[in-house]
Amino acid sequence: SVLVPEISLTPQTVARFKSRFQKGIAVFHSRLSQGERYDQWMAVSEGKIQIVIGARSAVFAPLSNLGMIIVDEEHESSYKSDKNPKYNALEIAAFRCKGANALLLLGSATPSVNTWYKCETGLMKRFELTERATGGGIPDVEITDMRMELASGNLSLYSRTATEALKETFAAGKQALILLNRRGYSQYALCTDCGKAVMCPSCSLTLKYHKSRHRLLCHMCGYTVKMPDECPTCGKKGLILPGIGTQRAEEELKSLFPDVKLLRMDTDTVTRKDSYDQILGDFRDKKAHVLLGTQMIAKGHDFPDVVLSVILSVDSMLYTEGYNATERAFQLLLQASGRSGRGEEKGKVLLQTYNPEHYVVQYAKNHDYKGFYEYEIRMRRLLDYPPFCNLGFITVESEDDALAEGVIRRIRASIDAHYMMEGIGPVLGPVRAPVERVADRYVWRIIIKSAKMNPLIRLMNGIRSDTESNVKSKNIRLYTDINP
Incomplete structure (x- = not known):
């Protein structure tokens, strides 16, 4: 299988492979009709296809004798699905390759920090190309x-x-x-005199502007401050949105x-x-x-x-x-x-x-x-961000803002009372999401840092079960995600 991050790159990649291999190539991506997808799936299942090319869903192609999965531009966030069922195509690719004793090849001119860290710590092998593929000079x-x-x-x-x-x-x-x-x-405040954005003093993240409240808010820890008249860095009145x-x-x-x-x-x-x-x-x-x-x-x-x-x-x-x-x-x-x-x-x-x-x-x-x-x-090491921890997100949505806030605060209380096991913490929030209202639904979230994955998974499963049992309102939606 060959994975590309964008559907728009599929024709270009297919053309390159067809010029070399001619036959036995199938294309998978979300814009295929159901009929097209069925035909491609059956051709792969029947062994008529040797190479599958497509976006992240191509990782599930039923190749019976899997030898290699190539992930082009492995750093791209589009390999992570933010819709149910949530999955990371890189993790699925690694799982499939391990089971089939196949090679996983990740390619990028700008590898993700997490992937490069795996290379630095010996979890992956690294090969570097010192020249551009086209042979031209760097711009x-x-x-x-x-x-x-x-x-x-x-x-x-x-x-x-x-x-x-x-x-x-x-x-x-x-x-x-x-x-x-x-x-x-744009949702941030920028100073045109010193060029700096207004940052959270605790998280080293950019504070986001909320127009309805005329305030700046950190969506990691919840720190908030009124939109200042002067830049906190240089003291001048050059702040713009x-x-x-x-x-x-x-x-x-x-x-x-x-x-x-x-x-x-x-x-x-x-x-x-x-x-x-x-x-x-x-x-x-x-x-x-x-x-x-x-x-x-x-x-x-x-x-x-x-x-x-x-x-x-x-x-x-x-x-x-x-x-x-x-x-x-x-x-x-x-x-x-x-x-x-x-x-x-x-x-x-x-x-x-x-x-x-x-x-x-x-x-x-x-x-x-x-x-x-x-x-x-x-x-990342100083601030305890991935790859040195895992991040869990619990999100609550409702058309009733007070209801959403009440549910997310009860979830936070439940975490503090029942789920602070070894490796969990700190727990940040609840806080409004970066986009605080989506499709007439108010959005709140909690962010959990965890040194280990298994305790975080148990916490997420427990919170889902507790909330589904105790919250009877149909006006509440609960979402959980890890390392989005």
Whole structure:
């Protein structure tokens, strides 16, 4: 089996394998119709297929004589299913390979911190490629300090450096990628004077802004503070709530370059079954000069004529939700950089940020994965985050906010009274979820750190059983997850 993180990468991967193996290849992913999925499944079951390619669900393909599972871009979060039944395709792949005495091969230019840690501790073997597969050089990375742009009167999303680089790219008949990680409103407070976000004093995580309360909240420990008038770091009144969407980025680009043909790729434009293939195919066929989009444009695509990648708001990547926000940001920056200069001409990458001194930005500029890993693993060990613990999430949803809060607080009391066994703790929360209301349902959660997996599983099972027995309201939904 060959797993890829995005459905959009499946045709590209299938084409490569068919050019080498011709026959015996099946494709699995969630966008197949039930009939297509049945036909592929039966062909595999009957031994007519030797290679299965697809997204995470392909890990379940019934290959009878399994010899190897390849997981491409193993660091991608899309391998973890957040819907029931929740599963991690990497864990399923490891389980299947162990049972079949098969080889598990994980591939990535930016391995997850957890995977690299397994290599460092001898649980996995590591092999490194010292050159790009295309044989080209690593693109040059340039950082633009957006504080200076703002101070000089440039209020555009595009720095003067980016505008000039785009102009040169279009004049040369080449293509450009423009990456913006968020579609819309941003939930963090950023200082345009010092470039720092407002952080939790206990968790070293970004505080999230809740508009309805005009407060900043830590979604790990529950610390909260009124939205300050001045930056806690530098004391100046430069705090903003940056909200940059792909539509605004598209509009500004069109005003700068009215004659340039542009394709936008985000969840608003990818609405049909064939939208991925249509947009990527048009760009690959040079029907557009620019592909602008969210992180889906940065994942493994091969565009030989792209010589410039512009990342508009690095800060929106640095200050996302979760203990591993910096890891995701670093991976995305390097993956986006990797889309540039894959042909004969050397590529260029422009990073726009209010915080050019941030360690993620500096390590990404130098393409220094090992330096980033060493810094990150020290922070994880200091703060007791994975891989040094497991994280359990208990989530309660209800249309009645008071009911949801009451249930989650009773769950916390039950944990404290009955489940504080060896290896469990600390327990954080209850606290409102990062998105506190979804589909008219209020969301609360508890986060549990555990040095060992088995006690955490027993706790989760016990809480589910207790809650289902004691809470009779149909207006309550309970979800549990480990290491999401």
